[in-house]
Amino acid sequence: MVKLAEWRGKAVFRKYGVPLPQGAVARTADEAEALVRSGAVPLPCVVKAQVLAGGRGKGGAVRFASTATEARAAAEAILGLEFQGERVKELLLEEKLTLSRELYLSLTLDRSARLPLIIASAHGGVEIESVDDHEIDRQHVDPFPGLTNFEKRRVAKVLGLTGGPAKSLDRLLDALWKLFQGEDAELVEINPLAVVGDGLVALDAKVIIEDDAAFRHPEYADIRDDRTPLEEIAREKDIAFVQLDGDIGVIANGAGLTMATLDVLKEFGGNPGVFLDLGGTDDPRKVTEAFLLMARAKPKAVFLNIFGGVTRCDTVAKGLVEAMRQVPADERFPLIARIRGNNEKEGIEILRAAGVTSIPELKQSAQAVVAAAAGGSS
């Protein structure tokens, strides 16, 4: 998924006609001050860190300014702060509006119902998880015929809107629905959605775009989210790769098998740190690449757990042996393999020839990996 930073989300909002405060992006304190002096951002204004992590407000990364000098000071205070490992590099400066109410509104997918879902609450401006369930309205939208007027009337009622703000909501909901479909969004969230005078304004914007729709949206291709550098390389090579704190590397095929392997390793005291899902690949070159990527994560031991269905065990084995040749001696690590299924015998033979033993049982092989990571030999 591609999570858009607030300013990017608001750029998408603007494209669909969602009403926004006047604002602009700054990357230095100089830029921030200049935006105010030039009038691009009216005063008083708010200066907001552009990070994907939550808790900006409490973390001092949202500040107010009444003068250009104050805006500069706010920018200086915020730039460089770190939130859950994410450093603040961009700021959004926006006019500070006088609002009468803060609402919550989002559009996402309800998997169980296989329908888009509008979530609305009159209690906005706080984490939606903290709002009482009976204060939150959930309403499905059918892709055919799309968002209807009766659904929009219901949202207006839930939010307690009439008159001008209700009319503004009507247009806003149409815009969000078009955005949700047109941008292949997984989530469109406005919190708070503010009542300002006789209309509505989106004070925040949270937009998540679905990865699988990337072929329709080259415009999001260059957006980095919270991936580590190695995860980023994996993504470019189309390898599912997740990096955490543990020391055991896991190469498996299929999300379910990868997770099951994790469960077993944990059970025997292991601490998995890198998960690499080969998926249904059949290409020895890709296996080699995946393995080299794993080497760069410097695991203490690696567990290769493959069940060959579409994937052929001998192909995977070939790729693995090739990779082992390429890994520098000082970066080598203990490797425990378990390969089963399609062309199992051929695969085991290839591994054996390269000095790697395949243990057929999941339990025993997992125990061997944990022992290896703890300092035993491979």
Next chain:
Amino acid sequence: MVKLAEWRGKAVFRKYGVPLPQGAVARTADEAEALVRSGAVPLPCVVKAQVLAGGRGKGGAVRFASTATEARAAAEAILGLEFQGERVKELLLEEKLTLSRELYLSLTLDRSARLPLIIASAHGGVEIESVDDHEIDRQHVDPFPGLTNFEKRRVAKVLGLTGGPAKSLDRLLDALWKLFQGEDAELVEINPLAVVGDGLVALDAKVIIEDDAAFRHPEYADIRDDRTPLEEIAREKDIAFVQLDGDIGVIANGAGLTMATLDVLKEFGGNPGVFLDLGGTDDPRKVTEAFLLMARAKPKAVFLNIFGGVTRCDTVAKGLVEAMRQVPADERFPLIARIRGNNEKEGIEILRAAGVTSIPELKQSAQAVVAAAAGGSS
């Protein structure tokens, strides 16, 4: 329904990106010549009468010109011609393209299936009715999910298109589908659709817009079609009014009852000429207006056949009596009434007081009307 003249249809085509010959509209021979001289219409060109009636080509209303002088001559020859009562007031001048094939393509409603229907034939440029049925492909399009790629591939195959023209068709079909829905069209027809070089060009355009969608399309409100002046007045007053050649006027309520009344009058040798359907109106003022409209059509006798359901008989009777007062003495006509149903007795009483007899049986009342039109007294 609003039938658009070719040039108007093509203006709509242009809005949706349907490829067209370069052209422009002229209302005088001077204008026609100027369009060619200015280069707005490239040479050689075709000069076409803008009438809704068919048979333009055979009627000498489509001519070719290789020079501005020829274009002027063609315009002079065509302007003022009459087709089924419709005088040529507008000309469309267009570049004459070199085409390799003529195809037929239309999009309309299949009432039985309750689905839009694409009709396609490789045999274009002639009346589609004259094409063998097995040479015509019919394919439904479901509003959900809308026109699909596999449907477009089928049309391409039917039309025998590959390569550039197939790509052109792909975009063209998307455009027609959007037009069909976006303009509330009853019919979008291109005949011929020409293969010109590596693409397609719509040489003709037939677009019919649905009346009932007028509230969404104020842009078509001023377009007159083939209504008579009285029909036009009726339309403005929202009265269903049809004028033909006969001499008996019929005022009834509901299309079915109006038609049944016609059937009975014909059976007894009558020649109905003006049909006026009050619909479900309950408003004596509207009845009066309808009656005065009828008077202007100068019928030899009028048959008022009302079955009061939603409509109340006494209301209709009141409107009628008021209208009779307003009709000048020399425009009066014999009136035979048959009013049944809701508040029947009160209605009959009102009519009797005004000197009009209500005959309860349809057969007898129809016979009386025919006799009256033939010269008998009312």
Next chain:
Amino acid sequence: MSVLLTRETRVVVQGITGHQGTVHSRQMREFGTNVVAGVTPGKGGTTVEDVPVFDSVQLAVDATHANASCIFVPAPFAKDALLEAVDAGIRLVVIVTEHIPFHDMLVMYHYARSHGARIIGPNCPGIASPGVAKLGIIPNVVFRPGRVGVISRSGTLTYEIVNGIKEHGLGQSTCLGLGGDPVVGTSFVDALPLFQDDPDTDLIVLVGEIGGTAEEDAAEYIRTQFTKPVVAYIAGRSAPPGKRMGHAGAIITRGKGTAETKLAALRAAGARVARFPYEIPDLVAEIVRHGGSP
């Protein structure tokens, strides 16, 4: 028994606060219909002649367990009204509203169909079963309980014909006015099986019009699957080709859907054909005299 309606049918009237909605809600109740709620957005909490009005169909259904709807809202809002009714779980909707764009009706029809809901109409008189209930606007006075089923594409002509049956001393099981718009929720072919399965209907009167092919389709169904006697009448035998007669259903297009093709198909399917409306009661009475055999 009867077709579609029962004495338990609980009706919500959408657009009840408008003139037509109010008048016909009253007449439906006078006919014995259980009108339990009305809906007009923004008028929730009020009443119309003691019928509670709600802001939405969902609220009306939640409060009154309404299971059928009759729609009177103006054409530009009719699509939304129908979608709202079906979304709220209503599975039988009569749409009286006229002049609904057919592009809207296409969406309405397919949405209803995919949710298992039936639409009667639009632009239709609705359905009435004397002694049971009525959904729509057919005048109460034309009815008398009996065993003749009536299916019609017309409006006023239906009243005329139903009234004729009554004046002949016969009565109706159910009268179903389908409407003559380009896209209708229920066609002859959809309606015939309901009457086939209704033990209270001995024979049916089918009232068609020129235009479209609904009558030809009906004839095919009657020929192959309908076992009860049919009396048929087609209005517009003498109508001029290509002229509008009040609504789009009455256009003759391309030599199809003429009175001749329709009458020939119905005759071939074994229907007795009335040439004029006033012949219908006699044909019906004759069938009844002969014990209802076709």
Next chain:
Amino acid sequence: MSVLLTRETRVVVQGITGHQGTVHSRQMREFGTNVVAGVTPGKGGTTVEDVPVFDSVQLAVDATHANASCIFVPAPFAKDALLEAVDAGIRLVVIVTEHIPFHDMLVMYHYARSHGARIIGPNCPGIASPGVAKLGIIPNVVFRPGRVGVISRSGTLTYEIVNGIKEHGLGQSTCLGLGGDPVVGTSFVDALPLFQDDPDTDLIVLVGEIGGTAEEDAAEYIRTQFTKPVVAYIAGRSAPPGKRMGHAGAIITRGKGTAETKLAALRAAGARVARFPYEIPDLVAEIVRHGGSP
């Protein structure tokens, strides 16, 4: 009998001329599946290992009376392929293709549903009944005819588990791999009734994953309506919250859909819970030893 497939199922493979399509068509046939046609637009008239290829599903259905489809076409074209299959009258479609945008799947799912068609997948192994037929990509070698039903959201893990059952000397009636995408055509709750009604299935193995609420929904169904014994396994018990594990189905969101909530619900519904994949065959064997009572 078996679930969804019979020996008479006639399969069209959409995307048969691609690498995956060709390989798996061969394996389906080796499994005993009646693969009657392939479809690749523009390649009509050719053959793939003696299977005739057509330009459209309609042409394939007209010529071969295919009544089920297996889709291998790339994600950008999968929506069109599904719509084409359903439009041509196919009522069972397995979609192997991965990475289909869920907005496309919403359209596909609701279109199929409104036309009475069932989708398995997308991004799924498909369905296999040993001795009957196979639609999809589950390796042939893991099967052995028997009376254990398997329903799974996973891919490779399913093969592992089915293989484990075989190596334990037991066999499968039908294995159904649903796929773990955000929008699936058939969920646990949709699949369970099929196994409930299948006389050849004595018990089922349910393989779930963290993320979503499909397992909780399944537990509710099992508790109230499913009468056969259930062995359940949930993968991802130790997965870190909020990290993607290969596909969107494996995201833990907002404290819902955790392994704990799923396992608790399944236990409360009477299912035997395996903590690791290798425990499943033992639990199954134990139930079989005790005569299949839950």
